[in-house]
Amino acid sequence: MLGAVALEAGTYNVLAHVSGPSLILEFEQLGIGDAGSLDQVYPQVRAFLNSLQASSSIAELNARAARHVRDITGFDRVMIYQFDDQWNGTVVAENRNEALPSYLDLRFPASDIPAQARELYRLNRLRLIPDATYEPVAIVPEMNPATGAPVDLSLSLLRSVSPVHLEYMRNMGTPSSMSISIIDNGRLWGLISCHHSQPKVVPAHVRTACDFVGQMLAMQLSARFRNEEAVQRVGYQAIQSDLLASMAGEPFFIDGLKKNRDGLLRLTEASGAAIVFGGTVSRIGACPDEKDIQRIVAWLSSKADDAEVYATDCLSDHMEGAESFAEMASGLLAVSISQLHASYILWFRPEVIQTVTWGGDPSEKVRHGSDPQRLHPRKSFEQWKETVRLRSLKWTNVQRDVASAFRSTIVSIVMRKAEELAALNQELTRSNKELEAFSYSVSHDLRAPFRHIVGYAEMLKDKYGDQLDAKATRYINVIVESAGSAGKLVDDLLGFSQMGRMTVVPIRVDMNRLVKEVRDVLDTETNGRDIQWHIGDLHSVHGDPGMMRQVMQNLVSNAIKYTRGRDTAQISIDSEETPTETIISIKDNGVGFDMAYVDKLFGVFQRLHRVEDYEGTGIGLANVRRIMERHGGRAWAEGELNKGAAFHIALPRNQGA
């Protein structure tokens, strides 16, 4: 800017710049009061500079810039317009009066400001159209006599603009506009875009002040963005620590995540999340249904480049059929948390259109009588909607990094759990071995003394019996009997502990034959008593034959034992089949038991009768239940005091047989 010169036709502000081989001089007419210096707007510029420090966020910074530019220039509306990665634009801040409508949050497709135009904005930071209704004037001569080519007016202030742009302005009802480029590190970050409902001239010193404001804003934004990223990382770190605490508080880490739903979503600023682990899907927030999530997981794990972190803002571009749930999951950020299974944490973002709010009512009747098909912000908004269809907001680098770090945390938790399980397994094996060693030595060393007591007492009785009186003989008998029953107890206990370790080898067992054999063996126990047997045609079962024999022997022997007092003992054995089980039932009319103690019946060394009435060590039914459990079956009983008892065992039916 060279300054004001007075010519015949009036006062002009003269600007000069070099364009190729030429020096271009521009003469801008000055109105009354237009001449001025930066000093006049300095207080406003300084106020802006001071306010920058006070701005706590980028949004506030933009809002202040818009207000100050409007203060300095007097435009009806000043907007801060920001480009995204694809050069779509958003109005992120606005300051206006009632003369022009609000465009805050309005989106514009990248095509509205094509690459060529953006490049001009980058090179020439300030553009002014005082009156869009101007008549263009041709340069004379058309060709530069020195070069024989048209003069390059790219950097000129007073050059004409494209007719399309002018039409756009007319349709917006803004005959006057000015834009100031916001350049961050050589990249066009955005524009300060000013409009006026009347033609408007902006004096040169004011323009310079605005350019200065624009540059200050750019510097602040760039610093703030870097700072904001650091703040964001710290924030995400805090959320992650919080999630980690939640996971540590639960035996199963997924339960911890489910309890801290909000944290999981905030971690990546997603609106929905899913945890897919060990085939189960846990859904949080707004996400596709389980079937669709399973499809996403199948697709993810089938990808050749099965990376640890996968992120897209347009899943339907990559995965077939993803359009159907684009409303909730256009954007996907996924981390794989297991090498062996298809286990993932998925974060979802909705289609971006779902998240956009435009202050101006999109359905509002178009004013100024413009045809809605013609160039107009409303049309831009519709076009923009098309370009972002099926797309979500982009996942930032920070968010990807956070997801990746979170993945590592979970993987280490999963691995630690696996190690703990392995250690536990080892510990169990060890204690099992110890138990085996224990029962081995019990069987050897505890049985021997009882055997010796019985042996020596018997020898005493045999050799010196004739020298003993009746009392001494009885004492010896009690010794023999007691040591004998203690030995029996040890044997039963050992048998019980072995039962838990023995391998179950199930085959088809003919229960009719088994019951007959068991009855034959136990025949001596009946001592010629009158017992009425009712034995049905029994179903075969699928079980270990040796163990099944023990079970039946126990139950039949019990039935014989507890019907001892009956004049006519009745014992019946029947079977039935359900779709899943074969049930064998043994009923008697013996002394029965009180149902209040039914839980004790199957316990080790639990007795419901006095030992002098009914002998036994109290281990038989414990063995029955244990054998049934080892077969994946059940054992239970019903009874009534002095009315009899019924014992049932159920074995799973072998599906293959």
Place this chain on the structure above:
Amino acid sequence: MKGLRPILLVEDNPKDLELTLEALERSQLANEVVTARDGVEALDWLFRRNSHEGRESNDPAVILLDLKLPRVDGLQVLEQIKNDEDMRHLPVVMLTASREESDLVKSYQLGVNAFVVKPVGFQEFFDAVRGLGVFWAVVNEPVPPRPRNQPMKVTEA
């Protein structure tokens, strides 16, 4: 008593030894009973080594072998007998305090001829020992059983 082969009883516990001898005594067997108190003694006697070098060759009718023994245990004794060309025909009966499944399996793998868990009741124990004695020392012999006219001879190996 030529042709009547001895019974080798390998037992470390003195009480068990006394009770088993009593049971054998009551069985009225004519066979001599040789006792060994651990695996080493038993093997020395069988293979005529060390203190039994030059012993008159008289293989036992049956070996009653306890499982748990000091120094060389019952399973190792069994293994050496069954791995020896000249000894493997000798009947070996495991007479043990344990009904442990793994011992049973191992013994049969090594070629034991019988496995008997010592019953707690003396009568049952007596019956078992007499049964063993009669079967292996008498039934298994070509010579018919005859009543004994002198006390049972017990030799320590």
